[in-house]
Amino acid sequence: MPLTIYNFLTRHQEEFKPLVEGRVHIYVCGPTVYDHAHIGHARNYISFDVIVRYLRYLGYRVRYVQNITDVGHILDTGEDRILKGAARERLEPMEVVERYQRSYFEDMDALGVQRPDISPRASAHIPEQIEMIKTLIAKGHAYEVNGSVYFDVSSFSKYGKLSGRRVEELEEGARVAVREEKRHPEDFALWKKAPEEHILKWPSPWSWGYPGWHIECSAMATKYLGETFDIHGGGVDNIFPHNECEIAQSEAATGKPFAKYWVLGGSLTLNGVKMSKSLGNVLTIKDALRRWRPEAIRFFTYSAHYRSPIDFSEQALEAATRGWERAIGPALAVREHLRSSALPEGGADDVAPALADIKHRFIEAMNDDFNIPVAVSVLFELSKLTNTLLAAEPPAGRRALEAVAALYSELAGQVLGILPERISANGANAEREAGLIRLLIELRAEARARKDFATSDRIRERLKALGVILEDGRDGTNWKFA
RNA sequence: GGCGACGUCGCCAAGUGGUAAGGCAAGGGUCUGCAAAACCCUUAUGCGUGGGUUCAAAUCCCACCGUCGCCUCCA
Numbered sequence A: 001m002p003l004t005i006y007n008f009l010t011r012h013q014e015e016f017k018p019l020v021e022g023r024v025h026i027y028v029c030g031p032t033v034y035d036h037a038h039i040g041h042a043r044n045y046i047s048f049d050v051i052v053r054y055l056r057y058l059g060y061r062v063r064y065v066q067n068i069t070d071v072g073h074i075l076d077t078g079e080d081r082i083l084k085g086a087a088r089e090r091l092e093p094m095e096v097v098e099r100y101q102r103s104y105f106e107d108m109d110a111l112g113v114q115r116p117d118i119s120p121r122a123s124a125h126i127p128e129q130i131e132m133i134k135t136l137i138a139k140g141h142a143y144e145v146n147g148s149v150y151f152d153v154s155s156f157s158k159y160g161k162l163s164g165r166r167v168e169e170l171e172e173g174a175r176v177a178v179r180e181e182k183r184h185p186e187d188f189a190l191w192k193k194a195p196e197e198h199i200l201k202w203p204s205p206w207s208w209g210y211p212g213w214h215i216e217c218s219a220m221a222t223k224y225l226g227e228t229f230d231i232h233g234g235g236v237d238n239i240f241p242h243n244e245c246e247i248a249q250s251e252a253a254t255g256k257p258f259a260k261y262w263v264l265g266g267s268l269t270l271n272g273v274k275m276s277k278s279l280g281n282v283l284t285i286k287d288a289l290r291r292w293r294p295e296a297i298r299f300f301t302y303s304a305h306y307r308s309p310i311d312f313s314e315q316a317l318e319a320a321t322r323g324w325e326r327a328i329g330p331a332l333a334v335r336e337h338l339r340s341s342a343l344p345e346g347g348a349d350d351v352a353p354a355l356a357d358i359k360h361r362f363i364e365a366m367n368d369d370f371n372i373p374v375a376v377s378v379l380f381e382l383s384k385l386t387n388t389l390l391a392a393e394p395p396a397g398r399r400a401l402e403a404v405a406a407l408y409s410e411l412a413g414q415v416l417g418i419l420p421e422r423i424s425a426n427g428a429n430a431e432r433e434a435g436l437i438r439l440l441i442e443l444r445a446e447a448r449a450r451k452d453f454a455t456s457d458r459i460r461e462r463l464k465a466l467g468v469i470l471e472d473g474r475d476g477t478n479w480k481f482a
Numbered sequence B: 001g002g003c004g005a006c007g008u009c010g011c012c013a014a015g016u017g018g019u020a021a022g023g024c025a026a027g028g029g030u031c032u033g034c035a036a037a038a039c040c041c042u043u044a045u046g047c048g049u050g051g052g053u054u055c056a057a058a059u060c061c062c063a064c065c066g067u068c069g070c071c072u073c074c075a
Helices: A039-057 A081-089 A093-110 A122-138 A167-172 A213-225 A236-254 A285-291 A294-301 A314-340 A348-367 A372-391 A398-415 A427-449 A453-465
Strands: A004-007 A012-015 A023-028 A061-066 A142-145 A148-151 A188-193 A209-211 A229-235 A259-265 A268-270 A310-312 A468-473 A476-481
Touching: A004 A259, A023 A039, A023 A213, A039 A061, A039 A093, A039 A229, A039 A259, A039 A268, A039 A285, A039 A294, A039 A310, A039 A398, A061 A213, A081 A093, A093 A285, A122 A142, A122 A148, A122 A188, A122 A209, A122 A213, A122 A236, A148 A236, A188 A213, A188 A236, A209 A213, A213 A229, A213 A236, A229 A236, A236 A259, A285 A294, A294 A310, A294 A314, A310 A314, A314 A372, A314 A398, A314 A476, A348 A372, A348 A398, A372 A398, A427 A453, A427 A468, A427 A476, A453 A468
Parallel strands: A023 A061, A023 A229, A229 A259, A268 A310
Antiparallel strands: A004 A012, A142 A148, A148 A188, A188 A209, A468 A476
């Protein structure tokens, strides 16, 4: 099966055909950096991380652009999110932006989310946004009122094609507090004239002001990916109005289709309810990482399809942690075997067909709209096979184990990002540490041989207290970090 | 009120016309000085409820019940 993707624009799963053979241009709506990122962000960006990793695994040259919103994201109250953060922390707006952008990347790095190729900031692309607004005015899709510019929704007949909303419905449900500047209540701001005391403002043909929230994505996606590009990603909660407005602006300005495939991830609840500041139930990634290891958090997000809603809870994370250990444990054991034991050579032919079958089914699952839950179930089969190999008598050959290790690196490492290259943190000390542990295992084996179980248990207990688990098998003792 | 999802074992979840993947948890067994891990076996004649279409339905249609999301800032 070729790669197929559920396209929100058509509401159908379609075969993926990039605009340019072998290349993929993808844009994903990034965070507004006015506070620490939470586990909802983690879920969504892990999803796109796996999608991008998989596209690269398939051999595509990918250009991944994810914006950083540092201006223009206005709250209902009319406040700019960044300025609100700045007032709260008594900082320059750009200090706030810098602080939380760093925090965001720190979190993403910790979660093993590979960085986008370009992370453009909205405030660094004011000229591009102004240009696009000028074009929209020239083409009759936007109008200026008192120094602000609004997009005229009635001028774009396809408005609503992504979210399935109709303008008439919107008018009926429109809020009371509609700005009377607008011609229609559903028109949205492209440029806003800044109040006198507003710090974040730029000159434009219309006023000293700042861009609307939606225009940055249109301008930056167009700049770096072209007027039409392959994939636009984001979370479903942004489908309206944000994504809808992006399409309207971009297509009205260029006269060309914006993104070919719209890929939107499902949202995340915490203990059954949506996180929100007012409820005070926001769990930051930093807090989550204090409690659970990053691979377990990633693995948890793999329990449901990327488009399905998912619920974060203590119980779910515990289950995910144990599941991850079981899925990945054999891979670590294989590495340990390859390092220490005197293994018979050969053996690759014995496992080749089974490994090829596993790889094939993993790819089939991923090709089916990135069906990660099924791909993970295939990974569990690899783990089962590996456990059997490790326990086999006579022992499996070196070549067989190398083939197994290589497949783990591909599927669990490269694509899913849940197989750390090194489990212990400090590379420089890792070898020495491993050597010391092996020495203790040797001493313990001697103690066991002379039935000095007091000593052998003491070694095991002390190591356990240090976070090293010993497991006695038929041909020796394996160790792993807790 | 409008739009849209979803309801599958104790929990999570895949499956969207051909006779119920997988994980967590639980029970039994093998192995073991003990422990842990691993391996084997067991756990949904049934997929919210009631009808209908079909040789065949968890999968399609209708009704009802329930949960959630969006419609306003949100990944």
